[in-house]
Amino acid sequence: MTQLRQSVLLLAAAGMVALAGCSSEKDESSATAAQVDKMPAAGNIADTLKSSDDTRTIGDALATTGLRTVFDDKASYTLLAPRDAAFTALGDKGKALTGAEDRTAMAALVRDHLIPGYLTPKDIAAAIAANDSGTVKMRTLGGTELTFTKSGNDIEVASADGSKAVLATEPITKGHSVAIPVDSVLKAL
Amino acid sequence: MRFMMSGAAAALALMAGSVHAQPAHSQGKGGNENAADKNAGKGNARPDNARSDNARQETRGNAGAKPDKSDRGPSANASRGSDARANVNDNGRNERAQMRVPVEAGNRNDNAGAGRKDAPGQAVAQRKGPGEAKGRGSDLNRDRGLINGCPPGLAKKHNGCMPPGLARQTTYRWTSPSWFGSRWGGDYRYFDGYMVRMGAGDLITGFIPLLGGALSVGQIWPGSYVPVELPTYYSDYYGLGAPDTWRYYDNTFYRVDPETSAITSIAALLTGDDIVIGQPMPLGYDIYNVPAGWRDQYYDSPDAYYRYSDGYIYQLDPTTRLVQAAIELLV
Numbered sequence: 001m002t003q004l005r006q007s008v009l010l011l012a013a014a015g016m017v018a019l020a021g022c023s024s025e026k027d028e029s030s031a032t033a034a035q036v037d038k039m040p041a042a043g044n045i046a047d048t049l050k051s052s053d054d055t056r057t058i059g060d061a062l063a064t065t066g067l068r069t070v071f072d073d074k075a076s077y078t079l080l081a082p083r084d085a086a087f088t089a090l091g092d093k094g095k096a097l098t099g100a101e102d103r104t105a106m107a108a109l110v111r112d113h114l115i116p117g118y119l120t121p122k123d124i125a126a127a128i129a130a131n132d133s134g135t136v137k138m139r140t141l142g143g144t145e146l147t148f149t150k151s152g153n154d155i156e157v158a159s160a161d162g163s164k165a166v167l168a169t170e171p172i173t174k175g176h177s178v179a180i181p182v183d184s185v186l187k188a189l
Numbered sequence: 190m191r192f193m194m195s196g197a198a199a200a201l202a203l204m205a206g207s208v209h210a211q212p213a214h215s216q217g218k219g220g221n222e223n224a225a226d227k228n229a230g231k232g233n234a235r236p237d238n239a240r241s242d243n244a245r246q247e248t249r250g251n252a253g254a255k256p257d258k259s260d261r262g263p264s265a266n267a268s269r270g271s272d273a274r275a276n277v278n279d280n281g282r283n284e285r286a287q288m289r290v291p292v293e294a295g296n297r298n299d300n301a302g303a304g305r306k307d308a309p310g311q312a313v314a315q316r317k318g319p320g321e322a323k324g325r326g327s328d329l330n331r332d333r334g335l336i337n338g339c340p341p342g343l344a345k346k347h348n349g350c351m352p353p354g355l356a357r358q359t360t361y362r363w364t365s366p367s368w369f370g371s372r373w374g375g376d377y378r379y380f381d382g383y384m385v386r387m388g389a390g391d392l393i394t395g396f397i398p399l400l401g402g403a404l405s406v407g408q409i410w411p412g413s414y415v416p417v418e419l420p421t422y423y424s425d426y427y428g429l430g431a432p433d434t435w436r437y438y439d440n441t442f443y444r445v446d447p448e449t450s451a452i453t454s455i456a457a458l459l460t461g462d463d464i465v466i467g468q469p470m471p472l473g474y475d476i477y478n479v480p481a482g483w484r485d486q487y488y489d490s491p492d493a494y495y496r497y498s499d500g501y502i503y504q505l506d507p508t509t510r511l512v513q514a515a516i517e518l519l520v
Binding site: 038039040065066067069070073074075076077078093096097102103104105106107108109111114115116117118119123124126127131136137138139141142143145148173176187188189 | 361362363364368369370379381382399400401402403405406426427428440452454455456457458459460461462471472473474475476477478479480481482484496497498499500518
């Protein structure tokens with residue numbers, strides 16, 4: 001299996017080299033290079049988050065709400081994953097939320113941090129750069145709107161209720177999904 | 190993988206074979222729609238070097254959009270595998286599975302369940318396939334539906350379904366209905382895994398089970414349910430299995446034990462977005478979000494943009510943002 005995956009990657013790389021050498025497709029090939037990522041390793045990204053020292057809280061939330069399993073199959077999601085420190089910063093309210101036996105509220109919170117498809121910070125930055133307004137929007141699985149902007153070298157995201165966060169530059173990829181750590185919770189408590 | 194036709198051909202196909210996921214009524218319509226679907230033009234093609242010209246011409250000829258990657262080396266073949274197929278059809282609706290949605294437990298309308306003896310009741314939620322009107326703006330926003338009556342078990346615990354203090358419950362922001370979306374009116378309250386509608390005298394008159402609460406793993410599916418038809422594609426894409434082993438509600442697929450109706454896992458979350466071929470892509474898809482395994486084939490170019498939603502990749506006109514094709518992603 002590993003050999004097969006490596007072969008796939010090598011072949012993909014060969015294809016991209018061939019593209020880069022074709023001057024008539026210069027624009028296309030550069031777009032492709034920006035958008036084509038290596039295939040993530042197999043697995044469930046919720047497990048990766050839960051085993052991390054930095055994102056354990058949201059990993060736990062995915063497990064306890066039952067949402068972990070949506071990452072099992074081929075559907076693709078992007079989770080803006082608040083770091084543990086983001087929940088800690090919420091104080092007693094944050095503790096009450098994360099520790100509540102009733103997981104309904106946390107499920108809604110997770111849904112408002114989930115975006116359909118596979119987004120990387122690179123994709124977001126490219127979209128911002130291509131947009132004259134300097135802002136781009138995506139809808140979450142919770143139906144809320146997230147607005148992305150650049151602030152210096154950072155990518156910032158704001159939710160409709162005014163909550164803001166800065167995205168990590170390196171996403172975590174696993175299976176068919178992506179998690180981008182963020183430094184704040186995107187839902188006002 | 191399966192392409193939906195773009196342009197005029199797709200529009201005709203849509204008209205010929207629209208799916209109606211309104212649970213009760215769809216039972217009676219299913220036969221006609223299936224027939225229409227079967228006539229609604231489908232073909233097969235390989236997305237790689239070996240794909241048939243028919244499919245490519247239908248999807249690309251009209252759209253004129255997707256870059257031809259047949260000369261791009263072996264990357265597409267390698268990542269897709271030799272069995273990858275692209276099918277052109279009306280809307281992917283030639284095959285169907287059934288979705289189940291709650292019905293009003295205490296106020297059933299037997300007429301609404303005509304055609305299925307095991308599924309009486311009034312439909313309160315609906316789900317439609319790609320290319321059809323569905324989505325986030327209606328009373329049934331995000332496919333939620335109100336179930337009349339008192340949440341299961343609550344009437345016994347609280348005499349007459351009047352939990353004390355519920356009407357003024359605002360302990361935390363997440364106990365407010367607004368935490369769960371913006372559509373709730375002032376007569377709604379959150380209570381114990383449900384959104385409940387309050388009537389006169391703080392009496393609960395209806396309820397909506399919520400993900401993570403009443404609809405969480407281990408819970409028995411509340412109320413009765415009517416299957417709703419949808420493309421088999423959803424079942425295939427989300428790996429749902431036999432129709433009696435899963436249910437759909439509030440844009441969420443749940444796996445259930447067919448014997449006990451207990452929820453065993455959450456299979457998938459959907460946007461429920463209203464994405465129609467020939468219509469503009471809904472707001473909120475500004476960023477390229479095609480899954481990693483498909484990026485070598487479907488990447489933004491001056492000729493076409495691609496966006497993923499609910500198991501489909503949609504091809505868009507970069508200028509007008511009109512949806513030109515919907516591509517199924519089965520390998």
